[in-house]
Amino acid sequence: MGKRVRVAIVDDHPLVLCGLRKALEDEGIEVLVAVSRPSDLLTLLAMTQCDVVLTDYSMPCGGTLDGWRFITSLSSEFPKLSTLVFSEFDDPFLVGSLVQRGVAGIVSKRDHMSELVKAVRVLADGGRYLSPIAHAAHAQFNAQPEFRRFTALSRRQMEVTGLMLCGLSVCETARLLHRRENTVSAQRTEAYKRLGFSGELEMYRFAVGHGLWLERSVSGIEMNRV
Structure with a gap:
């Protein structure tokens, strides 16, 4: 058995x-x-x-x-x-x-x-x-290069990046992960730098431009407002 x-x-x-x-x-x-x-x-x-x-x-x-x-x-x-x-x-x-x-x-x-x-x-x-x-x-x-660049992220960085792409703020992310806000902020900064972006706005624009969204309940509407 x-x-x-x-x-x-x-x-x-x-x-x-x-x-x-x-x-x-x-x-x-x-x-x-x-x-x-x-x-x-x-x-x-x-x-x-x-x-x-x-x-x-x-x-x-x-x-x-x-x-x-x-x-x-x-x-x-x-x-x-x-x-x-x-x-x-x-x-x-x-x-x-x-x-x-x-x-x-x-x-x-x-x-x-x-x-x-x-x-x-x-x-x-x-x-x-x-x-x-x-x-x-x-x-x-x-x-695909536009996707493959995300393999540079660690598991934790991908987790935080995913929450960023879902529109969560540093405060909301910290609350969800039970982490300090400054820790989350540092992880977000390290993540977009590893992805080759100068800041979060550039990352958001890249994601919208390539249709990279993880929030399926709103069909990407919120992302397209960036």
Whole structure:
């Protein structure tokens, strides 16, 4: 008998949530928690232990903790917990940025369900996993110069840069990461310098010009105001 695998799921679509639970339980994987709001998941994780968190990327009905912000909060509160992103978004910049910031697994909703089951088992054993579609997107990320420059960032710098691209201020970022504001400010400065920019405004303009955005709930509208 294989290792007992325990999973927590969050997805804001009830039918998807139900389908994920059934698919995993049919494979002998225990679903401890299945909720539609990221904030509810964080509350429940404080009271139970699991091996893998399976999460959608964009869940606007879940409140402010969505997308990159939620994943950041999750890793900040539960740093040893493996996160598997199961998302309809599989463009190169998003996938590459998630890998760069240390997300353990990514599976596209266009992949076969067997990929999700395989990913959960790999992550539960402490591994990392990219589905075929996610792997192809990551290869494109590494192949395109405007994307590849972000590989110069450390995991922590990519985390902070992602929050910058989501429009968070130094104060908001510090609060989310439980860090001092001067620490976050220094990390942001080091990040845009490593990316080859003279300042944050230049980085924002580059991101808008190349369609590099990580906030999916607003479809890039806020970024285009820069």
